[in-house]
Amino acid sequence: MSKPPALRCCQACRKIEPKKELLRLVRLPDGEIVFDDPMAEKPRVKCPNGRSYSFHRECAKKALVPGKVAHFLKVEGNRNLEDLLDQMKKMSPSL
Numbered sequence: 001m002s003k004p005p006a007l008r009c010c011q012a013c014r015k016i017e018p019k020k021e022l023l024r025l026v027r028l029p030d031g032e033i034v035f036d037d038p039m040a041e042k043p044r045v046k047c048p049n050g051r052s053y054s055f056h057r058e059c060a061k062k063a064l065v066p067g068k069v070a071h072f073l074k075v076e077g078n079r080n081l082e083d084l085l086d087q088m089k090k091m092s093p094s095l
């Protein structure tokens, strides 16, 4: 017996995908945005009071630009956008 895969909607292009196909960004209660990579070996980000957003890797690349990221993630300004892009590069060297 296997459970049906959990589905998530990409915040950028609105396509529905199995959750493991999408990058997850988590907004922590303090407003910081971090990636939660399903393929990463490190423990998943736990975020009981935050919100999370799913993106295709390609869509994240397009979405995480100044001006747009605030729209998608409802962050104030572009607080840690450079950190995010750094993290994304480490996880997805091909981008």
Ligand SMILES: [Zn+2]
Residues within 6 Å of the ligand: 010, 011, 012, 013, 014, 015, 055, 056, 059
């Ligand atoms: Zn997408």
